[in-house]
Amino acid sequence: MTFLSLARAALPVGLALSLSACGGLGGGDASSGDRQIEAGAAQRQAEIAERNAGATVAGTGSTRSSLFDLFGSKDDPNTKVEVNKYIWNAALEVLNFLPVQAVDPFTGVISTGYGVPPGGGRAYRATIYVQDPALDARSLKVALQGQGGGPVSAETQRAVEDAILTxxxxxxxxxxxL
Structure with missing residues (x-):
């Protein structure tokens, strides 16, 4: 056997060994790295699926999954609205001449459109923010704006806040x- 025929026979074996070291034919470090990446991706997908699944069965750590879960409420029944109902109702009563545009009792915001108070000549609009469940002056924020633009005087705003709190x-x- 000549040197040339020996080199021809060794060439495919050398190529196969070099490709296997790169991960091209399986085995080696690259394929174990691929397995680690796949395992990490599978773990992330499982975590996302668990997070999206909703409530867990108490004590077991497993998620429940049934057709009825689609129609059930996943909200916490102990969640309370953090708005003082007296301030909320008083604001709606005192400013009843203003057309209500948006109301959100969960955030405590009432937005109104322009309206003219009884006996007044200038139109106003208001945004009321009830930010605390306590019946306290700090719980109420009123922002008034006149039709001509810009905020109204501090005395007018304070008078409206006092009327709502009273x-x-x-x-x-x-x-x-009762």
Whole structure:
């Protein structure tokens, strides 16, 4: 056998060994790295699926999955609305001359359109923010704007806030007598 025929026979074997070291034919470090990446991806997908599945069965850690879960409420039944109902109702009563445009009792925001108060000549709009469940002046924020643009005077705004708080206290007293 000559050197040339020996080199021809060794060439395919050398190529096969070099490709297997690169991961082209399986085995080696690259394929174990691929398995680690696939395992990590599978674990991430399982975590995402568990997060999206919703509630877990108490004590078991497994997720429940049935047709009825699609129609059931997944909201926490103990969630409370953090808005003082007396301030909320008083704001709607005091500013009843303003057309209500948006109301969100969960965030405590009431937005109104322009309206003219009884006995007044200038149109106003208001945004009311009830930010605390306490019947307190710090729980109420009122932003008034005149039709001509810009905010109204501080005295007018304070008078509206005082009227709302006074009516809220009256509503609370009325409820306590029942």
């Amino acid at each position: 009516r809220a206290r009256q509503l609370r007293l009325r409820d306590s007598r």
